[in-house]
Amino acid sequence: MNTIEVCLSPALFPFITTKDNLLVVVVDVLRATTAFCAAFDSGIEKIIPVSKLEELWDYKNRGFLTAAERDGKKVDFADFGNSPTDFLKQSFKGKQLAYSTTNGTQAVEMAKSYNDIALASFTNLNALSDWLIKQEKNVVILCSGWKNTFSLEDTLCAGALAEVLEMSGRFISSCDAASASLSLWASAKNSLPEAVKKANHYQRLHQLGQHNDLRYCFLLNSSTAVPVWDGTGFIDLSLRE
Amino acid sequence: MNTIEVCLSPALFPFITTKDNLLVVVVDVLRATTAFCAAFDSGIEKIIPVSKLEELWDYKNRGFLTAAERDGKKVDFADFGNSPTDFLKQSFKGKQLAYSTTNGTQAVEMAKSYNDIALASFTNLNALSDWLIKQEKNVVILCSGWKNTFSLEDTLCAGALAEVLEMSGRFISSCDAASASLSLWASAKNSLPEAVKKANHYQRLHQLGQHNDLRYCFLLNSSTAVPVWDGTGFIDLSLRE
Numbered sequence: 001m002n003t004i005e006v007c008l009s010p011a012l013f014p015f016i017t018t019k020d021n022l023l024v025v026v027v028d029v030l031r032a033t034t035a036f037c038a039a040f041d042s043g044i045e046k047i048i049p050v051s052k053l054e055e056l057w058d059y060k061n062r063g064f065l066t067a068a069e070r071d072g073k074k075v076d077f078a079d080f081g082n083s084p085t086d087f088l089k090q091s092f093k094g095k096q097l098a099y100s101t102t103n104g105t106q107a108v109e110m111a112k113s114y115n116d117i118a119l120a121s122f123t124n125l126n127a128l129s130d131w132l133i134k135q136e137k138n139v140v141i142l143c144s145g146w147k148n149t150f151s152l153e154d155t156l157c158a159g160a161l162a163e164v165l166e167m168s169g170r171f172i173s174s175c176d177a178a179s180a181s182l183s184l185w186a187s188a189k190n191s192l193p194e195a196v197k198k199a200n201h202y203q204r205l206h207q208l209g210q211h212n213d214l215r216y217c218f219l220l221n222s223s224t225a226v227p228v229w230d231g232t233g234f235i236d237l238s239l240r241e
Numbered sequence: 242m243n244t245i246e247v248c249l250s251p252a253l254f255p256f257i258t259t260k261d262n263l264l265v266v267v268v269d270v271l272r273a274t275t276a277f278c279a280a281f282d283s284g285i286e287k288i289i290p291v292s293k294l295e296e297l298w299d300y301k302n303r304g305f306l307t308a309a310e311r312d313g314k315k316v317d318f319a320d321f322g323n324s325p326t327d328f329l330k331q332s333f334k335g336k337q338l339a340y341s342t343t344n345g346t347q348a349v350e351m352a353k354s355y356n357d358i359a360l361a362s363f364t365n366l367n368a369l370s371d372w373l374i375k376q377e378k379n380v381v382i383l384c385s386g387w388k389n390t391f392s393l394e395d396t397l398c399a400g401a402l403a404e405v406l407e408m409s410g411r412f413i414s415s416c417d418a419a420s421a422s423l424s425l426w427a428s429a430k431n432s433l434p435e436a437v438k439k440a441n442h443y444q445r446l447h448q449l450g451q452h453n454d455l456r457y458c459f460l461l462n463s464s465t466a467v468p469v470w471d472g473t474g475f476i477d478l479s480l481r482e
């Protein structure tokens with residue numbers, strides 16, 4: 001039996017208690033991990049998470065596609081913002097993408113102290129959990145949050161993933177944050193579009209007019225992506241099996 | 242209208258967004274804030290929170306009563322551990338108490354950068370919220386957690402307090418953590434004794450045989466205490482009005 005621990009903010013990641021045989025699953029529903037999945041669905045071959053815009057600019061000059069968002073808005077020089085639905089408009093088969101976001105890439109940077117990292121969103125729950133169940137590792141679900149504070153939508157996604165993993169009979173929740181995420185998901189899942197309207201970042205994006213994204217990010221299992229860290233960037237394992 | 246923000250761990254306290262006219266309410270259900278309330282109910286006049294055991298020893302030598310707990314267990318030289326029910330066995334009218342705990346006093350230390358601090362537990366919910374409603378301040382509920390990780394019981398208490406404050410019509414939740422606490426409390430409140438059994442610290446104290454405390458700490462409104470910081474320690478305002 002493997003354990004599930006949920007970490008509700010990157011600022012709490014130094015205090016995780018799972019130590020052995022650990023796989024970190026980063027969640028940033030609005031919108032980084034959902035966008036990574038969408039980018040893979042549209043054929044992107046590899047995604048390099050980048051913290052600083054200076055570094056992203058270097059990647060652009062080396063011929064990479066670039067995506068960058070700050071405070072919910074696209075950064076001017078980048079090809080994409082943080083909108084998953086923008087990736088779905090055409091095929092980017094074989095291209096490589098460098099990606100920088102406010103919260104998601106910060107969480108990925110923290111997770112990089114471990115070798116095993118995967119990315120979860122509502123869109124790839126089943127695809128990812130099928131793969132996770134085969135890994136036989138203890139899972140820590142790291143919610144990206146918003147500038148180190150708690151995000152409702154990431155926690156609901158952590159609860160949804162924990163539920164699928166527990167239902168496999170191979171995993172058991174090991175901390176109060178996992179129990180709380182499961183309970184929040186149980187209360188929200190039958191009316192998810194209503195439940196997520198309470199989230200501050202949902203309201204922020206709503207005011208920015210990102211209605212297509214807000215629908216897409218809560219569409220369960222619309223993606224087949226299994227984004228996994230290969231040592232230098234994320235690749236989609238669903239294409240390699 | 243005043244705001245309610247919930248901070249789910251002391252490690253997240255640097256990231257609170259409420260800036261003005263702020264009152265911090267520290268919660269450590271198992272067991273520090275519940276014990277503070279019980280100590281006041283038994284006549285204690287003032288409680289000095291102390292971080293280090295060295296400092297507590299100095300207070301003992303100066304004639305203070307002392308209470309100290311580490312990892313759920315009483316520290317040998319102290320008069321009390323962290324058990325609220327131990328305070329209820331006799332009267333300590335007019336005595337002063339120095340108090341050191343694993344998590345609760347850490348949270349209080351962080352809150353001390355603000356002048357206005359109060360303490361909440363399930364036992365003093367109504368007494369405290371009656372007082373809070375009169376203060377016309379924005380409230381940040383700081384959950385003490387367990388060694389910087391999320392605690393279910395503190396979050397449920399934060400949700401219970403937020404519910405009472407919102408019902409007054411004078412407060413509105415301002416963050417996702419407050420929404421989540423309210424939702425968790427709504428799911429748990431009709432079966433609180435069952436719901437809290439999922440909490441890791443409940444299980445830890447259960448294994449240590451602290452059954453009386455585990456019952457007492459979830460007894461709603463059994464205390465009249467309104468513990469408020471006066472600049473050097475906590476006093477019970479319910480005795481002064």
